[in-house]
Amino acid sequence: xxxxxxxxxxILSADFATLGAEIAAVTAAGAxxxxxxxxxxxxxxxxxxxxxxxxxxRKHSALPFDVHLMISPVDPYLAAFAEAGADVISLHPExxxxxxxxxxxxxxxxxxxxxxxxxxxxxxxxxPVIGDVDLILVMSVNPGFGGQAFIDSQLVKIAALRAxxxxxxxxxxxxxxxxxxxxxxxxxxxxxxxxxVAGTAVFKDGPAGYAANIAALRGG
Numbered sequence: 001x002x003x004x005x006x007x008x009x010x011i012l013s014a015d016f017a018t019l020g021a022e023i024a025a026v027t028a029a030g031a032x033x034x035x036x037x038x039x040x041x042x043x044x045x046x047x048x049x050x051x052x053x054x055x056x057x058r059k060h061s062a063l064p065f066d067v068h069l070m071i072s073p074v075d076p077y078l079a080a081f082a083e084a085g086a087d088v089i090s091l092h093p094e095x096x097x098x099x100x101x102x103x104x105x106x107x108x109x110x111x112x113x114x115x116x117x118x119x120x121x122x123x124x125x126x127x128p129v130i131g132d133v134d135l136i137l138v139m140s141v142n143p144g145f146g147g148q149a150f151i152d153s154q155l156v157k158i159a160a161l162r163a164x165x166x167x168x169x170x171x172x173x174x175x176x177x178x179x180x181x182x183x184x185x186x187x188x189x190x191x192x193x194x195x196x197v198a199g200t201a202v203f204k205d206g207p208a209g210y211a212a213n214i215a216a217l218r219g220g
Contacts, residue, residue: 005185006032006195007214008066008175011057012048012146013199019053020060026202027061029210033088034063035177035197038081040071043095044144051077051084058085066135066197068116068177070143071095075102082109090114090137093125103132114175118143119151123160130168136161137197140188141178146199150179155191162192182216189219 009031014022023034036054041047054067064087071077074095081089089106093099093115106113114135115126119142126136138158141148158176165172176188177197185196202213 004194005189005218006173007202007217008033008035008195008197009202009210009214010035010037010146010177010197010199012037013203015203019057022203022207023057023060025207026210026214027063029207030214031063031202031210033066033195034061035199036065036067036086038067038069038071039144043072043092044070046144051080054081054084054086064088066090066175068114068137068197069095070116075105078102078105079109082106082111086111088112088114088135090116090135092116092118092143093121094118100129100132103129107132114173116143117157119154123157123164126161127164130164130172131170133172135173135175135195136165137175137177138193139178140176140180140184143178148179150181150184150187152187154178155187158188158191158193165192180217182219185217186219 009026039046039048066088067086069091072095074091089111103113112134116137140150140154175195176193180198181201
């Protein structure tokens with residue numbers, strides 16, 4: 001695996017009683033971004049955090065906050081998460097009526113815009129908005145909960161998106177989230193991913209293990 005693979009620990013698997021300290025710890029351990037999963041109990045079957053928590057956590061790390069919105073409708077909340085300190089805001093095409101308009105709004109707010117594809121959402125859906133995205137996130141599990149097993153069929157989608165990105169000539173991050181461990185990380189990167197979200201695989205051993213866990217995901 002290339003050492004340039006970026007790792008974005010998902011705080012969904014962190015200790016929520018000490019989130020600030022957890023974010024500081026994974027930052028010190030060599031993370032490249034902080035992945036923030038926002039769930040509303042409607043679009044996905046779980047409830048996590050909102051803009052106030054993102055704002056409170058912002059001071060605990062200088063790393064980019066990679067905010068994945070699993071909420072519907074999503075448009076009314078874009079400004080709040082931008083103001084709270086998100087650097088990248090990613091949304092699902094199914095979370096609003098006008099994907100292109102939503103992506104434009106994220107960029108108008110001065111943030112990087114991402115599209116998230118669920119396991120059953122085809123890669124072709126991104127093609128019409130490829131010029132408006134900075135990140136494509138492939139869900140290799142069904143969104144809503146951590147600790148699920150990697151869905152191998154998503155490797156074909158990752159490869160198709162890598163070809164689409166390369167053909168576009170644009171600098172677009174290709175991120176994979178769900179069931180990532182050292183073994184599935186190698187598969188995802190071989191298929192074309194350059195950024196990996198990992199929750200359990202990073203946080204499983206407590207702060208003393210974070211650096212080794214991140215290195216293992218990079219193949220080190």
